[in-house]
Amino acid sequence: MHEITPEFYCDVFDQLEREQVRYVVVGGIAVILHGYVRPIADLDIVVAAAPEEANRTLHTLMRAGFMPTIPLPLHTLTVMRLFDHARRELDVFVRYLIPFDELWAQSESMRVGDSTVRVMSLEHLLREKRLNGRPRDLQDIEELLAIKGRDSRPSN
Template sequence: MTTFDPARIFETLDRHGVDYLTIGAWAVIAHGYVRATADIDFIARLDRENMVRLAAALSELNARLRGVDAEKLGIDPTNPQTLENGASFTMDTDAGPLDFLNDVPGAVEYDQMRSRARQADAGGVSVWVVGYDDLIRMKEASGREQDLLDIHQLGEKRLSPDN
């Protein structure tokens, strides 16, 4: 079992110059509701140069598809063209689970979300997370129980006089 080391993942993405935004629990945490998570969900700019940088970062992290018989699929998540053309990649890395998503319900164009993103601290590493309204829109579109709970908790935090 790999130890989950989010700081290592974020540091590796940053060192390789990957233009990305976290969208899952790390974004929820950055917006004020601290909850447990065991992976990092993110989106990235899909231009060729960024996919080359992302592929290099994933290669350094020894990324491989997660799931039953994933290795039999013959899909290499460290290939830039594969990353550009895939819808999502659920991976294990030497620093823990990582999900790269290209097709996220409720998401708008990457540049729009990037313009509203904010920086947050994750284990001493500065990370970019989607803005509050973008996060809520994606969670509403997903409609999963955990996402609806996140929306409720984030709303409560926003209404709290301590914030």
């Protein structure tokens, strides 16, 4: 099995950007892109719940080779899991702990390889991790705050 890194999904990011889909990367890949490298299992994104935007997102991902695991309209769900022929997993949230418009407004544009990616802000990432409160989330918070502390110290 491949080690999953953010670069593993560059083709997905490129397709979403090309189709001008409004999405925000959350979860483990967001943790990595904010500086704490750890194992991840999939790509998690949040998209707008409006039916036309959710529909466009799903069709874009299907054109990229992903197939939904449930035969329901995306906008009627909280999250939909999709897989492609390489067994890459992608979770698309239309309802999330932080409302999409707020996530989008404060998201950051980051580079992953040659791709541009919309990633949830560190503030939102820490907030989401606190709300979840699982052991993995608490570890992520500790590591991200340590990195933030190192980055904010003045250099001599």
